[in-house]
Amino acid sequence: MKRIDVIIVALILVCxxxxxxxxxxxxxxxxxxxxxxxxxxxxxLTHSLPLDENRExxxxxxxxxxxxVVEDGGIRVSDADCRSQTCVHSGSKALPGDMIACLPHRLVxxxxxxxxxxxxxxx
Amino acid sequence: xxxxxERGKSNKTTANDVALIGxxxxxxxxxxxxxxxxxxxxxxxxxxxxxxxxxxxTAVYLFRFRAALLLTVLKCALLSVLAGGPSSFIxxxxxxxxxxxxxxxxxxxxxxxxxxxxxxAAGAACHSAGQVLAxxxxxxxxxxxxxxxxxxxxxLVSGVLVGVIVKxxxxxxxxxxxxxxxx
Numbered sequence: 001m002k003r004i005d006v007i008i009v010a011l012i013l014v015c016x017x018x019x020x021x022x023x024x025x026x027x028x029x030x031x032x033x034x035x036x037x038x039x040x041x042x043x044x045l046t047h048s049l050p051l052d053e054n055r056e057x058x059x060x061x062x063x064x065x066x067x068x069v070v071e072d073g074g075i076r077v078s079d080a081d082c083r084s085q086t087c088v089h090s091g092s093k094a095l096p097g098d099m100i101a102c103l104p105h106r107l108v109x110x111x112x113x114x115x116x117x118x119x120x121x122x123x
Numbered sequence: 124x125x126x127x128x129e130r131g132k133s134n135k136t137t138a139n140d141v142a143l144i145g146x147x148x149x150x151x152x153x154x155x156x157x158x159x160x161x162x163x164x165x166x167x168x169x170x171x172x173x174x175x176x177x178x179x180x181t182a183v184y185l186f187r188f189r190a191a192l193l194l195t196v197l198k199c200a201l202l203s204v205l206a207g208g209p210s211s212f213i214x215x216x217x218x219x220x221x222x223x224x225x226x227x228x229x230x231x232x233x234x235x236x237x238x239x240x241x242x243x244a245a246g247a248a249c250h251s252a253g254q255v256l257a258x259x260x261x262x263x264x265x266x267x268x269x270x271x272x273x274x275x276x277x278x279l280v281s282g283v284l285v286g287v288i289v290k291x292x293x294x295x296x297x298x299x300x301x302x303x304x305x306x
Contacts, residue, residue, distance in 0.1 A: 001238060001240055001241070002236060002237060002238050002241065003236070004233055004236050004237045004241055005237060005238050005240050005241030005244070006241075007241075008237075008241045008244055008245050009240075009241065009244050009279065009283065012244060012245075012248045012275055012279050013276070013279060015272075015275070016271075016272045016273070016275035016276050016279070017272075017276075019271070019272035020272040020273065020276075023269060023272065040262070040264060042262075042263070043262060043263025043264055063210070082208075083206070083207065083208045083211075084169075084207070084211070085162075085164075086162075086164050086168045086169055087168075089162060089164035089165065089168070090164065090168050097269070099266060099267075099269060099270075100168075101168065101258070101262065101267065101270075103169075103210060103211075103214060103258055103261070103262070104208060104210040104211070106210075106261060106262055108262050108264050108266070108267070110264075110266060
């Protein structure tokens with residue numbers, strides 16, 4: 001390790017930690033009551049599901065399907081036919097600001113609270 | 124005295140070089156397939172070890188930019204065909220090209236004042252940034268940026284480990300590369 005190595009590592013660490021602290025502060029301020037899961041397909045909001053209502057829906061985009069389950073105040077993708085399975089591995093999300101993304105199917109599930117989790121994200 | 128991490132200055136492409144580039148490409152594919160079986164999704168969705176980056180960084184040190192660029196593009200194309208599917212190509216290409224650019228510039232600008240560990244850490248961070256930015260563009264959702272900070276932390280750890288690997292592979296492979304020039 002040389003001096004510039006240390007500077008680079010420290011720079012990345014400081015930036016990442018600062019952004020994470022900023023984001024988690026915004027998350028705490030948001031209210032988890034009346035949280036809804038907004039589902040975006042191809043950047044377009046297609047569903048808005050209240051998290052206190054259990055249900056299961058099958059989302060079929062032109063690229064494949066994702067089975068989405070709302071239960072116990074959280075939302076998760078229980079099954080999908082994509083190769084990466086990242087969305088299934090993401091598990092259940094319940095807090096405002098949390099997200100589940102399925103990149104192959106261009107699907108984003110974002111939880112929003114009573115208020116916006118953060119006004120804006122800046123880096 | 125020729126220093127350990129000096130980049131290759133010879134313009135001649137020897138048979139050894141061609142063989143070495145082929146072996147590196149084969150190793151990239153194996154590393155890329157292997158790391159897909161070790162998902163780090165429980166840490167951050169989409170996180171990977173970045174082993175194939177060790178090979179790309181090795182190529183940056185050993186060969187001219189052209190060869191490293193060729194390896195990077197072939198890596199993304201072949202891994203998409205073999206494992207990722209068409210949608211993974213755009214994410215992996217944008218991450219890999221940004222990472223390659225950063226590593227190429229750092230090794231050229233700082234030369235002896237930076238070790239593979241720092242270059243690799245910066246490359247890993249740029250790879251994450253490139254992928255997240257591509258995801259923002261494709262999903263038309265700027266909120267994807269929220270994935271970047273935790274991804275940076277994970278990629279910092281894996282980037283440093285990859286840098287340590289490269290620190291040991293470059294001098295050994297350079298010895299092999301030189302052995303081809305004697306003949």
